[in-house]
Every structure is written in structure tokens, then in C-alpha cells.
Amino acid sequence: MKIEVHHVTRVEGHGDIVVDTENGEIKECRFEVVEAPRFFEAFVRGRPYYELSHITSRICGICAVGHATASLQATEKALGVELSEQTVLLRKLMFHGEMIDSHVLHTYYLVAPDFLGVGSVIPLASSHPAVVERALRIKKLSGDVCAMVGGRHTHPVAMAVGGFTHLPSEVELRAMRARFVDARVDMDESIALFGTLPWPEFERETEYVSLKKDDEYALIDGTIVSSDGFSYPIEDYRKVTNETCVPFSTAKWTHHNRDSYMVGALARFNNNYDQLHPRAQEAAAKLGMKPLVTNTFLNSAAQAIEMVHCIEDSIEIMDELLTRGIKPETPPEVDVRAGEGVGACDVPRGILFHHYVYDENGICTDANCIIPTGQNMANLNADMKALVPQVLDRSQDEIRLLLEMLVRAYDPCISCSAHFLNVEFV
């Protein structure tokens, strides 16, 4: 039997599935990234520090805010720029906006059609209008909060080194807060919907890697932790990622303690369950989830739980901003100097690293970006190898769909993944 899925659909970027079995033996089974490589790390060399976040946000249209945040963090560490508390709060708010945006896109637009037996969200507009309207509403809300803070979600404008070039008004914040409160209804209904979905059964424990903070559900900064008990400062990210090139993929592979590890919503859920907002924990209970969850397909359910968390945390952030009042800050003057810095964020698909070196004029001389989908690549292949023998008795079409669903469960962001670097910093 031979299954080839050329350009898996409803994922971001181009990837192919290749499975070849003979008499129940697997000869070939892999996921290939065939996306055109884009070489960001090479061409950001020579660019001034203030351009880096604007260029690297263009790595990905879905996690543009995540890239910008990690990029700014790396630059700020390299150049010794301090952030105001207001800036930290606004960055978090923006980040939540993107998290919700990405998760609603993935769960509703890309994953749900599989369970409802259609090829895309478009026919759902007439068959399940309430579901689609809800999805559009949540998507609009998350896009609007990003627009309010940073101008737009895809390639945010106002996020600058050290702060924001534009601030939301208190009037806008108040109106936005009210909409977030209203969105609780949509969250409840989302959780109810995801509770009814027949998630495929498949268990394979792996190493789960995420950021961690003591006092909050870590998304921006923190330390790197693994469910196998390791912990590193983010500057030591290479000890976790250990990138290698593989011939059938323009994305590089990573491994840590085992042959592969997983990052993303499920990894965060498993590692940081305690810091989830109580309402998110309630949602998890409704979905019957509690760590350690080892069914990869439930990554999408973990995303739904994170949406609840982000809605709640955003409300709290907006409350805090409104209590403090918006201060008319502008980004601080940057004292340009040579330096090196690493930024890390746990973006929708998992942990993301940006690492830059600047010369004394603030010109980038070296850069490395390691994105989540690349880190998941080896784990996805391991999952496929484990899943295929369990389902060999099914029809080819069923297997194909299941494999595609597995790929989609990772929410791979393939255009992100196609620019990796393996150069040692001197």
C-alpha cells in the first residue's frame, strides 16, 4: 500500500505525507516539508536593529505577533532595553489576541471540518451557520484586539523596540473589555462543541517541552522546561533543540532527551496546567482532560482550553490597564551598542526562539530563529510511525484522512519552519 498526500491541505505551508507499507511492514512513513526555504537568518544580517521584528514577523502570517515579540525580546536583551510595565501588559494582551486568533482558526476552520465530514469551513456556513458565525465572531474579536493595540494582527505595526508607537485609548479598552466579557458565551459553546467531537484514540507518550513561569501561564519569556524533568535558561536553547538537517525536508529537525519531543498547546497544558485560569481548568474538566494527556489529537482540545484562558487573562490585563490608566509613553531612546540576546515565546504552536548578534552600530551580524513546527517535526514522524501499524486494517482513505488529521493536530506552521539555521555563534 502506498499513500502519498501531496501538499496537505488546511495547514499553513506545504508539506507532504508519504507512507509505504508491504505485508504490514512499514517501509516508508514520513512527513516532508516541501515549502520553499526563505533564508531569513541569512538576509537579516546587515539590517539595523529596529527593522528586525518587522522583517521577522514576515516569517509567518499566523504567528506574526509571536515572531515580533520574540524578536523584540532578543533585540532588547542584546541592547539592554528595559520595558515599562504598561508595555509588558500591552504585549501580553496582543499576544493573547494572536493566541486566540490562531487557535480559533485552527480548531474551527481547519480541524472542525474533519469531524463534520466536509472539506472546509465554507459549506459549514450554510449547514452549521451558528458554528461558523461564532467562529467568525471570535476571530474578529481576536483580530480587533490586535488591531487596537498594534494596528493589525498579521505583521503588527506599533510593536517597537522598547515599547509601542501607538497606544489604545481607555475608551477603546473599555469597549474591548466588554466584548471579551461577552465572548465568554462563545467560549462556553466552543467547549461544549469540542466536548462532542469524537477525537481519534491514539496514545503515545513523549517528552513535552514548553516555557514555564512560577506566577503565570508562561507564554512570553520564562525558563525552558521538559516533562522529562529538565530545565534550562532560554539562552541555552540549543541544549534542547539540537537541530539537524534531513534530506526530505526544508525544515530542520530537533531532538532532546529522547528521539523527539513535542511543543505546543498540549505540551503547555501538560507542563503548566496549574497556572491556567480557573475557568480554563473548568473547561478542561468538561473535556475530561487533566495532565498527563498523551493523545496528540487532543492538542486541538488543549487549544480550545487555552482560548478560554486567554480570554480570561485578557480581561484581567485590560482591567489592570484601565485601573492604572494609559500613560502616554513612547519607546525609549535606544543606546546603540554591540550585544547578543535570545528571545523566547510560547507561540500558538509551541516554543519559539530568536537569537541575534548586533555590532556596535546596532547592525545585525548573526541571527538564528528556531520555530515550533520544526521542533515538532521529528515527533510527528514518530507519531505517524506509531499510528500506522495500529490502523493498517482500515481502508486507505480512512488511513489517509487519519494521517492528515494527525498532521493537522500539530497545527503545523510550515512556512515558519522552512528557515532554520545551524550555525554556531562565535
Place this chain on the structure above:
Amino acid sequence: MSETPSNGRPKIAFFDFASCEGCQLTVVDSLQTHLDLLNAVEIVQFREAMTEKGEDYQIAFIEGSCTREADEARLLEIREQADVVVALGACAHLGGVNALKNLHPLEDTRRWVYGDKADWYGTYEARPIGAVIEVDLAIPGCPIDREEFVRVVKAVLIGKTPPIPDYPVCVECKLKENVCLFDIGKFCLGPVVRAGCDAICPTYGDGCEGCRGFIPHPNQNAMKDVLAKAGLTVEEVMSRMTMFNTYQLQEQLVEEEGR
């Protein structure tokens, strides 16, 4: 502009090459405010969002730059089928940020990223799709503007020239009554860059970076003088000009040398 079939909705398809897919995402986002788009057109191919795949499209929206040989054949196929080819966003329209790699020697770029495995990955200079196939229309921007996308679709439906402005970002910026960034010690490419984004960057306090390409007959020399006067070094001026427009500036150089 080719006729759209009067008996039905025009069939449209989306394709992507080297890009972040943010423009297609913007198309998806346009449904939030324009769900009636689905009644006006029939989407037959949209890999990012749907599994179905029809090959009988009339209008092809192409996102992304051409960066390797394999892309060319696919582009030619699309051109063969489509009556109207639309370049969607800066990567397809200008080469966009992808073309920044053209500023470095190709070999160096590949080794930098893939080390001694560089030969596994075919790539060449990044180019807009218009360098490979004929393009009927470009929707500029990084990413495209949602409202402009909708305006273009409507223009195509009624059969008139899509209203992509030829005037610069300053026009929209002034009409919105923004404080000009040059007045507050910042800098901006707005005077020479094509409008249509509603001046979103200056509105949000950041100078235009040129993602929509230059206006026809831009006064580039005067722009450089203005930027220099705003305190930018020659390198910074060039950096600003090349962020999205490397391919155009390199072509321009070749042309000038030819003359």
C-alpha cells in the same frame, strides 16, 4: 480584464509560493465582515483553508515569490488555466522581504542557513511572479489590505479596473489627519509609496516601510535627501528603500547601467 461568466459566479483559486501566507489569511479574515463574498464567487481551490481542489478556475490569486526552478512550471500551469492572474501581496507583487536575500551572494545565503547540507535545497534569487508569468493585476501590501481586497473583487465582478491607487501613502495619511512622522523626529517612505493601506503604519506611529511598492515616477533622489535630512545614514536610507523593494531597485540599477 476578462469577462466573468454571466451565468454563474466566477471560479477563483488561491495559490502560494515562498511567503508567510498572511495574505491568504487576510482573505479568510475578510469573511468576518464580508461573508457575502462566498455568494459572489466560487472558491474552487484554497489549500490553506480547504481540501477540495478544482482546476477549472478563471481567476487565480497567487501569493508568494518565485524562489526556485520548480516554482516556474507551476506558475506557467496556473497562467495557462487562469483568465486573470492576480499577484496577491508584496511577495508576489514585488518580491517583498524574500528578495532581501538577493542582496547577499546566493551561495553564502544557502550555506549560512543549511551549512554543508546546502546542496539539498534548490533555490535562486527571489523574484515577483511577474518576472515569470504575465500578471494582470497586483493587490499590493504586506499583508494585503482586507478592504482593498474586497474592493478589487467587486471591481472585477462589475468589470471595471480595480481601484489600486497610483498616489502615495501621504494622501491617505493626510486625509486621516495624522501627525506627520517627520514632525516628531521619525521618518517615513510615505511620499513615494503607493497608497491603499489607509496609511496604517503612520497611523500607528511607524513610518511607511514601502510594502506596497513605489508610486509611478517616484522622486527617489528627493526622498533620499529628505531621509538624510531626518538623520538617517546612507546605509539606513538604503535599508529603508530595500526592505520590500530590493528586486525593483536592483532591476532599476540594471536598467540604468544598460542606458
Place this chain on the structure above:
Amino acid sequence: MTSVYIPEMARLVGVEQMTATEKLFTIELPNGRSLGHDPGQFVMASVMGVGEAPVSVSSSPSRSNGVFELCVRQVGDVTNALHGMEPGGWIGVRGPFGNGFPVEKMRGKDLLFAPGGLGLAPLRSLINQVLDERGAFGRVIILCGARRPQELLFRDEVDEWVARDDVECLVTVDRGDDTWDGHVGVITTLFHQISVNPRNTVAATVGPPIMYRFVLMELLGKGIPESQIYLSLERRMRCGVGKCGHCQIHDLCCCQEGPVLTYAQSKGVEEAL
């Protein structure tokens, strides 16, 4: 107050393909009202949803019969949309606007008309009015040019003018073909075939910008005073009523002071000719 920018919907009652790129549209105003235009005036013609464009009225006020005619070349959005319309369709009309040809001043005078290409569209309105009151004018000379035989507009009418004894009508094409046994050469080559009494002659010429330069030289060469040479300028117009600024040439507002101007008014205005 009624807005001057609101078009009145008028019915398209006839469409005639004249050349590959030009069609003649016959339009009926509500209640058979006449347009009430002077030769040389224009209307703003709208296809709702697409836009509006200025078009000279091509029919003569003396032959209105409750309808008027526009001869339109297909060049862009509005003209494309017009070309896609069929009898029974609706066209938005505003106007007539602008200054036409001063028919009164022409009475008793010898007249020299020099239309080139699409320039015949507005001049036809004037020529037919003059011919309908033939006795009121002196000599009528028509020097008519087109690029190719198949681009010659209003062929039947032009043939009639040629056939008439009381009209001196010469026709030329820049490049001939098998179907053409007439004169070949640019319009200026017709001028040496006629002689005029310059003091008593009023000339009117309409054509593309490049043609003006050469025809004007000929007319001046014949000694016709600058104030007795009329031409019609085409500019971009968005309102037709002197507000939008697009058609301003130097200090002339083309839609109000024009489109018909004397050479005396427009000479030396760098942007005019």
C-alpha cells in the same frame, strides 16, 4: 436644492457599431424632452456602478426628434460599460455643459471645418446644424481626416457632404487600402487644395492633440485670425461644472470656458496644445 451631480436616467434607444472601437448611441430623455444643447457642448454620461465620463453631443440640435446621439470610443471603464449596453438600457445623463461653438457669430461667414478622427463627433453636430440652415452661411468647407478608411466615422453622412454642391468636402486617410480610392495623406495635405477669404472665414477644428499643432499652422498660414479659429479641448473631468479642478488648463477651466475655445484663448498656454 437638487444636486447638480445627480444624473437623470435616460433610455438608450439605439446602438450602432460605427468602427471597431466606436459606437453611436441614441438616447431618449424622459418624456421626450429635448436636451437643448448647442453644438460642441458635452454631457456627463454615467453607467451607474462604473462611473461617469464627459462625451460631446454628436447630433445636431436642429435634428433632435426627442433624442440625441453620442459617439463613443471604447477606451476605459465607462466607455467599456457603455459599449456593453444594448437598446433598452439606461444611461445616466447630466448636462449639457460647457461652451459650444458660437453659431451666431458664424452666420454670414464662410466656414471651414477640419475634423480629425473622433473629432468629427462634436463637429458633426455643428456641421449638420449649419447644413440645416444652409442659406444663413457663406461657403462651407469640410476637410475631414481619419487614420484609415475603416476608422472614418459617419461615412454615409460624409459621402452626402461630398456629393452636395453647396458643400466643399474633402476627405483623406493617413494610410489607404484596397477599398480606398480617395485622397491619401495626413489632414494637412488637404489644405493646399482650397483657398479662402481669411477675414470672412471662421474655422472649427477638433481632433487629437497632435493634429491641432499642424492644422493650426495651416489655418494661421491661410491668414485666418486667431479669434476666428475654434477648437475643442478634451481633459479629464469629474464634475463637468467647474468644481473638481481636473480640467483646468492654466487659467482656463475647460468644462466652463471650454471645451470650445478660440485659438486666441488657448495659444501660448503650454498645457493646452
Place this chain on the structure above:
Amino acid sequence: MSLMVLNKGAVGPLIEALMADYRVVGPQAKGPQFAFGTLTDPAQMRLDYNTTILPPKKVLQPQQERLASYSLGGKPSVEQIIEATPTVLFGIHTCDLHAVQLLDKAFSEEYPDAHYLARRDQTILVSLECLEPCDEHSFCKSMGTLTAGEGYDLHLTDLGLAYAVDVATEAGAQILSDYGSASEAGDGDVRRLNDVLGAKWPRFTYRLEFDAAELPALLSTAYDHPLWQELGDRCLACGSCTNVCPTCYCFNVYDETNMALTEGERVRRWDSCQLDEFARVAGGENFREARAARQRHRFMRKGRYIFEKFGELGCVGCGRCIRACVADINIVDGFNAIQRSA
């Protein structure tokens, strides 16, 4: 009509009261600059503003406005759209007041513009006497717009603790009596007003090196002046100078439709003679292609053409175009250069 006195403390309550029945538009802070905007709180008004980014013309001729709506399919039905709300335009400087008078002429001559005039009819103008130069670039004194004798409904002059209010029209008198608490000016007020007005003139300087009345004649000989090329080399053709000008009123018209193509609107939007496409016609010919020619057109319109048409200069000396130009093209310097070489 009459001279009244309005205590400064009474301005807020006046605005507040007006807000109940009118759209009140006044100068507000916008970052480090100012812009006219609808007031939602009297405290937003900043009568100490220097100049606004856009002139008050935007209240009478909005940046974008709908002219008509129409249905498509069959016989289109076209409905005109006149958008006018009772408005008090508060605190405009006298240069801008002169500009409004010019717009009034442009929009009422020959073919009156119903859209503009409806708004103008419903607008009450409250102007403000400038007592010192608002901005380094303004040259109102040169253009004779440093004060105004007419054109307003109410005119305010800052007397320190109160404003002297010149009541020029019935409408002005009415809003002042219905919504405000002003009192008749006494002899002392009149004296103070005269002192204030007398003292202000030396604070302003002439920036034109010649009498502005000479401009039309001067420019009529300057068609081929080398200045135009010099400006054309520097000009970015961004259109900012005309977009911020209180007397520029050119526009473009567009048709827009809904997605189903069943209905649409005809809209107009500000346009600028500085833009590349402004004079481009079918076939690609552009009658004012060179940037130099476009700058000339602007200077000529301000200094000559408008004068020939309406008997008033097209420039009121507000200085906005100078401030807006990132390439530092300066209309005063330009006029002076032409005069010096004449």
C-alpha cells in the same frame, strides 16, 4: 450687529449647552499637534491651538462624502444624498475664515454645489482673533487675513479674562442668547478690545517682501521661471500641500457597489493637482506630467488663477502647506524668489 462679552468661564457651559442641539466642532489636541473634531466634552477644546493639521474645510467638504446612492438592475434609481447636520464650527482662525469665504464662492458660482451649500447653511461660524503668530510658517499679515470684518456669525477676541464677542448675524445672536450667558460690552470692554487689537499688529511680521496685491500680475510673467524646475526636482508629488490647504477644493468621483452588485454609491474624495494621475486622460496622455509644471500650477492657482476667477487670492497665508512639506518647499520663499528676479 453688537458687541458682547463672554467670560472665559462661560465658554465651557456655552459649548456644553450647544452640544445638546448641535454638532460642535472645535480645535483639539492630536499628539503634539491639533485637529478640528467633534467635541464630546467641552474640555477637549483648545482655543490656544497653533494651527490644525487639516483646515476646517473638512467640516464643509469632508475628505470623502457620498453624493448619491443608486440601485442597479433594470432602470437604476438614483437618490441624491445631502448630509448636513446643524453644526457650530468653533474657534477658527481668521485665515481659515477667509478661506471658507472663498470656498463659498467656488461652490455657489454658476452651478451651485448642493452638498456643500446644505452643510454651509447649517453651519454657524465662530471665529477667533489671532493675537500672536500661531506658527513660524504663517504669513497671514502678508495676505491680509490677519483679521476679518465679516463672514462669521460670532467672532471672539481674547481680552484676558473674557472674550469680546462680535455678533455679526441673527444666527450668532441667537445661539449666544439661547445657549450662553454673555453680556453687553461696556465702554471699558470696547477700549480694551481696541487696545488688544492695536497691540497685536507689531507682533506679526510681513513675510512676503512685496504687496500681495501684486501677485497676480507678478505671476502672469513667471510662467517660464526657473523656480518651477527647481521645485520640481525637490517635490515628492505627495499631495500634502494641497490636502492641507484651506482653499483647495479639487475632488475625484468614484462609484462603489455592494458585493451583490445590486446597489451602490457615488462618492467624492479630495484630490490633488500634485498627483501624477490628476491630469492623465484616456490613452495615457498626461497634460501636466512634470512635477515642475504641477508645482507651477499650484503656485499659479494660489496667486493668480483663483484671483482672476473670484477676485480674491487663493492663498490665505495659513502656512499649512509649508509645514506639511517634507521636502521643505515654501510658498513664501517661492513668491519672494519670483519677485526678486522680476
